[in-house]
Amino acid sequence: MKKLAAVLTALSVAAAAVGLAFAAEPNAKKGRYLYRTKYCRTCHGKTASDLSPASKTQAEWKKALAGWQKLPCAKDWKDVSAEDRADIQAYVVEGAKDSPNPTKCN
Ligand code: HEC
Numbered sequence: 001m002k003k004l005a006a007v008l009t010a011l012s013v014a015a016a017a018v019g020l021a022f023a024a025e026p027n028a029k030k031g032r033y034l035y036r037t038k039y040c041r042t043c044h045g046k047t048a049s050d051l052s053p054a055s056k057t058q059a060e061w062k063k064a065l066a067g068w069q070k071l072p073c074a075k076d077w078k079d080v081s082a083e084d085r086a087d088i089q090a091y092v093v094e095g096a097k098d099s100p101n102p103t104k105c106n
Contacts, residue, residue, distance in 0.1 A: 031091030034084050041105055043073065053095030054102035061092045 035041060035053075044051040056064065065085060068077055080088070095103025 026086040026090035028087065028090035028094045031087035031089070035088050035091050036105060039077070039080055039084070040088070043076070045105060048073065052103060052105040053092040053099075054097050054104050056092070056096060057098045058093045058096040061089065061096055065089045065092075
């Protein structure tokens with residue numbers, strides 16, 4: 001019984017570690033949803049410039065997002081957590097102009 005408890009403890013520690021590893025990895029699929037539905041395309045492509053991942057190179061996106069506080073729309077980013085920003089960056093960099101798979105939003 002003691003042995004079983006030890007095995008279960010070891011298993012749950014391993015599962016937690018795997019969970020953490022996944023949480024730490026930016027998620028481009030989630031970024032796609034955040035960019036297109038939740039935070040960015042609500043304006044971009046409507047009331048603001050038609051920004052798709054393919055609008056910029058990977059370096060341009062990284063630079064723009066690293067300095068997001070300086071963007072004209074920074075005040076509209078206040079609900080975007082650091083994790084969400086990382087997911088959005090993963091999505092736009094994956095579909096950037098100079099990526100293997102340039103992505104347009106429409
Ligand atoms: C409330 C509307 C609004 C929202 C939401 C919004 N933006 Fe903007 N954004 C603007 C406006 C307005 C400008 C300045 C004029 C323009 O580029 O159309 C701008 C400018 C920018 C620029 C600089 C211009 C360029 O082409 O490089 C970037 C980059 C940008 N936004 C990215 C984003 C991203 C990424 C999000 C989602 C996290 C976002 N914006 C959310 C309205 C918005």
